[in-house]
Amino acid sequence: MLHVLIADDEPPARKRLRRLLKPMEDAGRLTVAAEAGDGVDTLERLREQPIDLLFLDIRMPGLDGFEVLERLEPTRRPIVVFTTAYDDYAVRAFEANAIDYLLKPVSRARLEDAVGRAERLHRTPTARPDTDERLAQLLDWVEAQQQQARPAETAPPEYLRQLSIPVRDRILVVPVERVVSAEIQDGITRVYVLDEDMPGGKAHLRPHVVNYTLDQLEANLSPQDFMRVHRSALVRLEHIRELIAWFSGRYKLAMTGGHEVIASRERSRQLKERLLL
Template identity: 35%
Template structure:
């Protein structure tokens, strides 16, 4: 019985580099059954193709516009099972970051066929169960938040996020147009995006860029009528007001400076 071909997605911002990888893969197909299911010029394009192409492996460049290879690999970790990642790059100074996002291998250009085949054989041997066990948090701050949605990844630009609000086991990610549910810790999100968001309540992080101001209200929004005055945050482009807890009211002075 023949082996199922390894499905490969090539991701590189340079067309000649993609052609070179195709040629190497074509020459190597006798040693390992494989098929190239697509190409992309950056990480965002690659993620958009995942549902249709269903790759087992991404051959992923690192330095690319729009979304680089390291951030792309971080988003791939949200998939179940996550496709394997083999970095193919001209730079040798990203190796530590590459293995923090569980790359199978790190190949320097020009790619030698025997090294690529060895890396692809490792990828084939790595089962979906083992990939799941390898998942870990990556250290680099993201430019997008990835939302798992029925086997797909939705990418929400961080610059579009107005606030993050913890509700039960989920975090609501709110933009001006939509809201999404995210299974991440609000504390970890605060640590990762501390420059962009400020905590205004124990369950809410508000993007600094969307803070229009603060206003006093007749009653504390946390306690209800008759509990004394309180503060709410006004949001640029949104009628909704968010309560500022007493513990976090020191930020009001910060924004008045």
């Protein structure tokens, strides 16, 4: 029996999918274990209980469907069927990578086919590595498309030399050299900053919540010094202390102060080129 999670920010869409799944649930083929209304909630549900099949909406607030999968450890990823109301570039990507998807409004026949394929895949674990690899290729493709969509610079930009960070009733002015990384978690951007003059010269990091988005920080910090290593993480290159092999061709970056950041597979390749590895 498949344990199913329905992730969609639209209650009517979740209700319709659950209604279409009801005959299969009554037949003992699956059980709808949970529902989620946004990307953060989806990630929490996936981490707190075993899920075999995930119906995942692409466009959700907080984290979109692709970001949910990037944040989730590959070993914890269930079988994924994407759902989308948009017949756009994502659908072409699904077809090119043989990834299952459903166009809204979901039809009973198409849903039956998707569940049947998931059942066969669930019964044949040896087929999962191939499916996981196709999913990893899809995430790489999406990330590459986003990079290409960014507008080209027409004039040499002026980059920030320091960040102004509000801390309670004061504003902390931080030289960018002390910024180790900037990351977004649950819709909140945090900048990890090295404390000055720690006893014994030991590096210590302090996270600060800022009002910048990662896109704003990336656009205003020098690309010679900073690199986006994930859609949710930006790091200062000189603070990388070690690259540790991770899942699916990715690297875990050991940073100054003991902080760790996971790079996506595509950015891991780019990072190796930047570091001449």
